[in-house]
Amino acid sequence: MITVERAEQIIKNHWFSTKSEEIALEYCAGKILAEPVYADRDYPPINRVMMDGIAINKKAYDLGLRAFPISGMATAGTAPLQLENIETCIEVMTGCVLPSGANLVIPYEQVHIHQGMANITVETDRNVQDFVHQEGSDCHLGELVIPPGTKLKGIHLGILASFGYSKLLVEKPIKIKVIATGDELIPIDQKPQSYQLRRSNVYALKASLLSYGYLDVEIDHIPDIPELIIAHYQGNHQPYDLLIYSGGISQGKRDYLPEIWQKMGVVEYIHGVKQKPGKPMWFGVDNQSNTVILGLPGNPVSGLVCLHRYFLNRTSFYGRLQQPITFQADLTYFVPVKINAKREFTPIIPENSGDFVALAGSDGFVELPQDQKVFTTAEDFLFYPWY
Ligand SMILES: Nc1nc2c(c(=O)[nH]1)N[C@H]1C(S)=C(S)[C@@H](COP(=O)(O)OP(=O)(O)OC[C@H]3O[C@@H](n4cnc5c(N)ncnc54)[C@H](O)[C@@H]3O)O[C@H]1N2
Numbered sequence: 371m372i373t374v375e376r377a378e379q380i381i382k383n384h385w386f387s388t389k390s391e392e393i394a395l396e397y398c399a400g401k402i403l404a405e406p407v408y409a410d411r412d413y414p415p416i417n418r419v420m421m422d423g424i425a426i427n428k429k430a431y432d433l434g435l436r437a438f439p440i441s442g443m444a445t446a447g448t449a450p451l452q453l454e455n456i457e458t459c460i461e462v463m464t465g466c467v468l469p470s471g472a473n474l475v476i477p478y479e480q481v482h483i484h485q486g487m488a489n490i491t492v493e494t495d496r497n498v499q500d501f502v503h504q505e506g507s508d509c510h511l512g513e514l515v516i517p518p519g520t521k522l523k524g525i526h527l528g529i530l531a532s533f534g535y536s537k538l539l540v541e542k543p544i545k546i547k548v549i550a551t552g553d554e555l556i557p558i559d560q561k562p563q564s565y566q567l568r569r570s571n572v573y574a575l576k577a578s579l580l581s582y583g584y585l586d587v588e589i590d591h592i593p594d595i596p597e598l599i600i601a602h603y604q605g606n607h608q609p610y611d612l613l614i615y616s617g618g619i620s621q622g623k624r625d626y627l628p629e630i631w632q633k634m635g636v637v638e639y640i641h642g643v644k645q646k647p648g649k650p651m652w653f654g655v656d657n658q659s660n661t662v663i664l665g666l667p668g669n670p671v672s673g674l675v676c677l678h679r680y681f682l683n684r685t686s687f688y689g690r691l692q693q694p695i696t697f698q699a700d701l702t703y704f705v706p707v708k709i710n711a712k713r714e715f716t717p718i719i720p721e722n723s724g725d726f727v728a729l730a731g732s733d734g735f736v737e738l739p740q741d742q743k744v745f746t747t748a749e750d751f752l753f754y755p756w757y
């Protein structure tokens with residue numbers, strides 16, 4: 371059996387080279403950016419007035435002038451004006467260009483306007499650039515503003531639109547099918563016999579994949595019947611980039627999957643990892659159809675832990691245990707935890723890896739390395755949040 375670190379390396383080595391596609395900006399929410407995004411001009415592109423009021427020159431204010439004849443009005447979306455005489459002012463509206471010759475803005479709340487004169491009514495320290503969003507202060511032409519790999523949210527779409535990206539390159543979603551295997555599994559809207567289970571795993575796995583950002587995910591079920599498993603594989607490996615199976619990979623008499631994959635020409639890279647839970651995990655590649663095959667253990671906790679540890683791991687971070695844990699086995703131990711605001715972890719240890727009900731209050735799990743037996747509150751451990 372191989373270690374967690376080795377398994378991670380193997381999976382990385384055989385992961386897809388991402389394909390990209392160009393799509394219209396309005397359809398990019400939730401997609402992964404596949405190109406660097408640069409500013410196509412300084413931002414803001416003008417000295418932008420930030421308050422409705424008057425624009426004056428500081429020199430006049432310093433000379434003691436407090437009453438200014440109004441010589442014009444500037445509004446957003448109009449060409450820049452010029453303050454020709456610094457003993458006058460120009461009325462300015464938020465979003466307009468600061469008139470050249472003016473260098474600070476006084477909001478209307480501090481001004482009384484009467485018969486074409488603006489009288490400043492509030493004495494305060496005034497500085498050049500007061501209420502002016504200075505040209506180029508956010509970023510400069512050519513600057514990288516969003517790196518590739520970013521999952522695009524509303525804030526990113528605003529930036530992209532600002533810099534003229536009407537279309538952009540995003541990662542093409544990989545096509546995924548999650549397949550529950552098992553004779554004991556019935557649809558969730560049916561009433562199970564005591565020896566039957568509702569197909570819960572595929573819903574948990576699909577939801578995790580979707581919330582992580584894999585958007586093209588279907589679910590399916592096959593019973594433990596070799597002919598049906600083979601026929602299903604033959605009909606599904608071409609159209610999908612990734613087939614994720616749940617169950618059927620361990621030592622049982624009806625755990626047929628590894629043998630069938632081998633027969634179908636899938637190259638096996640992993641069968642068994644030194645970890646708890648998730649020891650029987652399987653990973654291989656069908657080089658004819660370029661399909662990655664992932665066999666997750668059927669136990670609900672094991673399947674979810676494996677999926678997150680190896681595939682949904684972009685946002686893992688370090689924190690500390692709130693109580694020490696001892697674990698003797700020569701395995702990496704993944705412990706479900708609840709996390710607090712200080713990144714401290716309270717273990718929520720399930721009865722076994724079938725006990726997923728215990729995990730309803732957990733936020734993710736920590737990874738306790740294989741080469742240790744005692745895990746103290748003074749060490750940092752990696753945490754993987756649930757998706
Ligand atoms: N002799 C051995 N037996 C087992 C070993 C072993 O090393 N030697 N490993 C154990 C471990 S660890 C795990 S984990 C499981 C993995 O088993 P499989 O991947 O073969 O999965 P199944 O046998 O099909 O199912 C296991 C368990 O999970 C339930 N299940 C399966 N699919 C679903 C689903 N879609 N929704 C809800 N629950 C599901 C299933 O009913 C079983 O109870 O093997 C141990 N055995």
Ligand code: MOO
Pocket residue numbers: 645646647648649650667669672673722723724
């Ligand atoms: O590893 Mo199994 O995944 O312990 O139940």
Ligand SMILES: [Mg+2]
Pocket residue numbers: 617618619620621622624625668
């Ligand atoms: Mg089994």
